[in-house]
Amino acid sequence: MKRVIGYIRENKKQYSLILIVLLLVDIAQLGIPLVVRSAINNISQIQEMNQLVVDAAWLLFFALIVVSGRYIYGAMLRNLALSFDYQNQTALYEKYLQLPDSFFHTHEIGDLMSRLSHDTLSIRRFMIMGLISAIDIIFMGIASLVMMIYLSPQLSLIAVLPLIILIFITRYVSKHIFGIFKKIQQTFGSITSSVRETLVGMKVIRTFTRENYYFQRFSDLCSSYLKINMNLAKLMGVFHPSIAMLISLTTLIVYLIGGKLVIDNVITLGNMIAFSQYIQTLSWPMMAFGFVVNLYQRANISMKRIEEILQTPSAFALQKIKLKPSIEVHNICFKNLTFSYPETQKTVLKNISLNVNKNEIVALTGLTGSGKTTLISLLLRFWENPPDTIYLDKINIETIELDYYRKFFSYVSQDSFLFSTTIKENITFGKPDATMEEILEASRLAELHNDIEIFDKGYDTLIGERGVTLSGGQKQRLSLARALLVKAPVLILDDPLSAVDPETEEKIVANIKKYLKENSSICLMISHKISSLAWADQIVVLANGNILEKGNHDQLIQQDGYYAYLYNKQFLDGWKELNDDS
Amino acid sequence: MMIPEINNQPEKTQINILKSLYPFLKKHKRLILLASFCLLFSTILTSIQPLLLRSAIDNYIVPSDYPGLVRLSLIFLLLIAGSFLFNYAGTITSFLLAQRTIIDLRFAMFKKLLTLSVAFMGKTPLGVLITRTTNDTENLNELMSSGALQLINNIILLISTVVFLLFLNAKLTVVVLFLLPVVIALIIYFSKTLRQAYLISRNNLTRINIYMQENLSGISLIKVFSRKELNTKFFKQIASDYKQSMYNALRKDIMFRQLINFSSYISQIAVILYGGYMVMTGETTIGTIPAFLAYLTHFYNPLRDLGERFNIIQNAAASMTKIATILDNDDTVPEIDQPVKTEIQGNISFEKVCFRYDTQWVLKEVSFDIQKGEKIAIVGPTGAGKSTIMNLLLRFYDFEKGCIKIDGVDIRDYELKHLRSNMAIVLQDVFIFKDTIRNNITMGNKDISDEAIIKAAKHLNAWDFILNQPRGLDSELTVEGTNLSHGQKQLLTFVRTLVHNPKILLLDEATSSVDTQTEKLIQQGIEKLMHGRTSIVIAHRLSTIINSDRIFVIEKGVLAETGSHHELLKKRGLYYQLYSIQFAQKIEQNI
Ligand SMILES: Nc1ncnc2c1ncn2[C@@H]1O[C@H](COP(=O)(O)OP(=O)(O)OP(=O)(O)O)[C@@H](O)[C@H]1O
Ligand SMILES: Nc1ncnc2c1ncn2[C@@H]1O[C@H](COP(=O)(O)OP(=O)(O)OP(=O)(O)O)[C@@H](O)[C@H]1O
Ligand SMILES: [Mg+2]
Ligand SMILES: [Mg+2]
Secondary structure, three states: OHHHHHHHHHOHHHHHHHHHHHHHHHHHHHHHHHHHHHHHHHHHHHOOHHHHHHHHHHHHHHHHHHHHHHHHHHHHHHHHHHHHHHHHHHHHHHHHHHOOHHHHHHOOHHHHHHHHHOHHHHHHHHHHHHHHHHHHHHHHHHHHHHHHHHHOHHHHHHHHHHHHHHHHHHHHHHHHHHHHHHHHHHHHHHHHHHHHHHHHOHHHHHHOOOHHHHHHHHHHHHHHHHHHHHHHHHHHHHHHHHHHHHHHHHHHHHHHHHHHHHHOOOOOHHHHHHHHHHHHHHHHHHHHHHHHHHHHHHHHHHHHHHHHHHHOOOOOOOOOOOEOOOOOOOEEEEEEEEEOOOOOOOOOEEEEEEEEEOOOEEEEEEOOOOOHHHHHHHHOOOOOOOOOOEEEOOEEHHHEOHHHHHOOEEEEOOOOOOOOOEHHHHHHHHOOOOOHHHHHHHHHHOOOHHHHHHOOOHHHOEOOHHHOOOOHHHHHHHHHHHHHHOOOOEEEEEOOOOOOOHHHHHHHHHHHHHHHHHHOOEEEEEOOOHHHHOOOOEEEEEEOOEEEEEEOHHHHHHHOOHHHHHHHHHHHHHHHHHHHHO | OOOOOOOOOOOOOOOOHHHHHHHHHHHHHHHHHHHHHHHHHHHHHHHHHHHHHHHHHHHHHOOOOHHHHHHHHHHHHHHHHHHHHHHHHHHHHHHHHHHHHHHHHHHHHHHHHHHEOHHHHHHOOHHHHHHHHHHHHHHHHHHHHOOHHHHHHHHHHHHHHHHHHHHHOHHHHHHHHOOHHHHHHHHHHHHHHHHHHHHHHHHHHHHHHHHHHHHHHOHHHHHHOOOHHHHHHHHHHHHHHHHHHHHHHHHHHHHHHHHHHHHHHHHHHHHHHHHHHHHHOOOOOOOHHHHHHHHHHHHHHHHHHHHHHHHHHHHHHHHHHHHHHHHOOOOEOOOOOOOEOOOOOOOEEEEEEEEEOOOOEEEEEEEEEEOOOOEEEEEOOOOOOHHHHHHHHOOOOOOOEEEEEEOOEEHHHEOHHHHHHOEEEEOOOOOOOOOEHHHHHHOOOOOOOHHHHHHHHHHOOOHHHHHHOOOHHHOEOOHHHOOOOHHHHHHHHHHHHHHOOOOEEEEEOOOOOOOHHHHHHHHHHHHHHOOOOEEEEEOOOHHHOOOOOEEEEEEOOEEEEEEOHHHHHHHOOHHHHHHHHHHHHHHHHHO
16 A cells, blocks of 8 residues: 555645545534534524524634535545556556566456456555545544543543444454455456456367357356455455444443443433433444455555556566667677576577678578577567677677667567557557658568559458458558557567468569668567578578577588478479479 | 557447346356355344343333343344344345356356357457456456345335335425425436446547556567667556546545435435424424434435445446447357267368458458369469468358368368367467477367377377477466477477377468478378378478478469379460479589
8 A cells, every 4th residue: 555655645735625625524514413403492492583594604714614625625525536557557558568478478468457457446446435434433433432521431431432442343343344345356357357358268168069168167256256255245244234233232231231330320311311312323333344344455455466567567667778879780690699588497499609790681480380480589578688698799798778779679570469450550569650651662662562552441451359350361461560650670570471362472572672772770589481592591490409500591501401401392392393294 | 559549339229237247147047046045144133232232221211121121122132133133134135146147157258258249359459358247247247246225225224214204294305305306406417427437438448458458468579679669658658547547536536425425415405494483383393303404314325325336337337338238249159959969080172262361362262172082282483372261161251252161061060169170280480388298289178088199299209309398298388388498389289280180181381380300200200190181281481391192382362273283384384484483593503
């Protein structure tokens, strides 16, 4: 709850104002019974209408204070609480953008969403209702207690007894409720995740007609959510009624003991009645007490869930030097790079050394799972690379400020993720103010333009969630166009043409060649297809995390290794057959 | 990426929250009765307590009858215990009622999502559907557990108070109630504006969820394309819209409550002035006034409480409206009344099939016949309509003209589940669940043995990498399989497809991310596993389809050529062109 306290401190002035208005309202409220009493006296004794009108005017005055005061502090409180919400939400969002990739592999998006949209809710509730009730409790509680002691110290002593029981009950409840709330919020997060995963994987689930299984998974989560909520109900079901019971019990004791005192003429009947009225006044703060405990614990848990994220170290949090050196991008160099993913045993890259110069095209190939994507993820700094292993222009990349560094790169990911907006917005993702010419150029380079022209709305076509309304090849080419538009000095392509037919592929390869020449870029491209590999300046074959072969097409053909095998399988066999047949 | 927008117009069909909830509530009639009964009794028992206290003073304390006081105390104690029990039981039952109802509602939502058409799901942002199933149902939960039932209690209290008031002094009651029309008008007015205000803030919350969902899914792109600042700006805009709209709703809400409060004070003033006048003119006794004032609190307290619940009710009503639009959506795959469930052999025929997603025809009079056991390949330029053929076969979409038959039966006549469970597809987009490798392969089907998995995995050359994972088949995969390489994911979905032992195997670019060596091995594996069954394979790498029985060349939605590899080469048509591009020209370039 540190953030809450910090926030209240930050807005000291407003909260003090609220406090003042609140006290004013409370005082006015205490004044109302006095006015009513005086009015009744007037009616019964003085019987003067004018006096009565004066009383009525006072009552109206107090009522106006109460009503407008409540509106004022209520609105202020809500505004403050919502601003706090906003602060938390934006803080979370900005944090999410800074967290390392590994974080998103272990945290489910649904859960992360629920922290932002669901947990903030319980905090807000506490900020609106909890704070006020807490102040009310203290104020009203103390006022009534003082009056009670003033009326009859002996009776007060006895009447306070049940209050002590209340403290014990509250202790017990808050101890247990904490764990319950934690589970509730967690489970809600899991439900959100489960719904999201099912929706994203819906097509798979349907083709295998496994709807029941995924429904079962969801319903198990919901059932455990129900169970935890029922645990809460059992606790709260005892808590609230027992507070009511304690209040009644106190009244009973006051009547029983106080009655005896009255009979014995120790105190007057009037005092006893007044005393019991104050117990009634005390009952509201006592009731509210349970309510506040509830609100507080809930907010506490939610705040912890949010703080947990905010306190997770950002990517490259340990990076001390953050320079923005001038970079021309004439060289990228991997030096003895050995890497395993955090918390795994397997070494994915072993002692990789590779030097890439300006205007060079490097093609990476190799068996599935040999570490190609890993290599470029390290270059893009999705993961922290081991010290002194990667250099850009001979500058150790660990010393370069992350956001600055990434500006030099453009990237086509292997899964060609698209956003559910228009084609145009997707192409201009890296450069939102791009002109139509730039868009068309990128789209033509990716051989996408002809496809888009056919669509009714052209570049303004909405492509649905993750681009579902596009064909596989269209998606891939769109993500290629997106990467080509930014014209970054380093172009990284992770298997960018796997879903494209040979004819289109050939055209795109030619376009990319031209593009690279014009923009004098470094290009790293991963592919399994010889047709995309052969023209590279350097072809690197990875196997099991090692560089198996390195060289240009001719050199590698001569080595007669994996590359030559690929070449034979993909080309020569087909070529021979073509000649045989014709 | 744009800021998501949602139409804030109120839904045309105003949804009656009770009517929408009724199907979920009616199962729990007994629980409702029990809960209301308990709550009512606890209220009654509590409200008797003041009567006893008065009698304690008048009958025992004043006449100094201490033993009598003790006797009365015992009765009082019983009363306390009774009201505690009823209160407890009432709370628990109403909570249980709420939870049961909401869980049913969630189930219904989830089941609906599982049946809604692929077209609908594609058009609706994920964030919307997620919000409906989680946040929106949770709102209803709050309505139900924080006392939809207390509401009924309040109304009973309200009515009985009016009766008491009338009984005490009819004239004064009329004076007190002259504000009632104003109060009712207030309630009606605010009910409307508040509902709209809450609807807008709900929509803004949904926008937050949509935006978050997408941003988190594509987070690495945001990093590489330096979109941090811009996206943060957008997010702040949405969050501040949410804040504004929520503030608007909450402010109106508190205004409403204070207005009710104010009318309660006005009534008090009226009682004092008019009541005082009546006392002075001797029309009534002084005792009436305190009694009236006391009952006034009984009258306005439930009204105020109504205001409290109002917030929750309006919020819930806004949510229910949103939920109902999904529950009432009947955009599902239609099934006929008595669907066919005969065993499927695997003969497929397309008869002049035409299909379009929007206005453009994607398939134009496509006709072909596939015999049981045939190995068919589909090739063609990207965007030609190849995946669409698979979409139609699996009934993700229904064709518009022509007919698709399997074993001579229109596929629309089959039971959907039966139809789909006889086919299996490796989709062009791989999807991996955050689960163990085993569950990802079996999709939770307990009938699939480990032997079957191992056999398929070995044939598909996937067993090695599975063994290499820390705990073999029991290894946990991360969100969407991010701890596997792309090719490995594809292999896994391949294994998944084959262990389901389909009559018809559909492969849509199933090996596009796999290296050539592995691909060759996979091909041999499929041969063995799928021997004698129908298979349809879409591939761009022509080397993988040379051995097919027949090859269909699709171009711009038309079946351009069919024939075996050699036949098609001889034809020197489109296939020949594709083939020679892939092989011949480059050879010339590079040699
Ligand atoms: N986040 C991760 N955590 C743990 N292991 C991982 C992670 N990502 C990949 N791996 C493992 O690292 C190895 C290399 O993966 P990588 O994605 O680099 O392969 P690749 O060469 O790109 O393969 P493909 O051609 O299939 O895309 C694989 O064995 C994979 O299982
Ligand atoms: N859900 C959809 N809604 C609207 N249009 C779609 C949808 N799916 C595909 N299309 C359009 O239909 C056409 C054919 O798409 P399809 O996916 O069948 O192509 P494909 O032959 O599989 O291409 P690829 O080889 O690139 O995967 C494309 O122009 C595509 O944009
Ligand atoms: Mg890869
Ligand atoms: Mg396709």
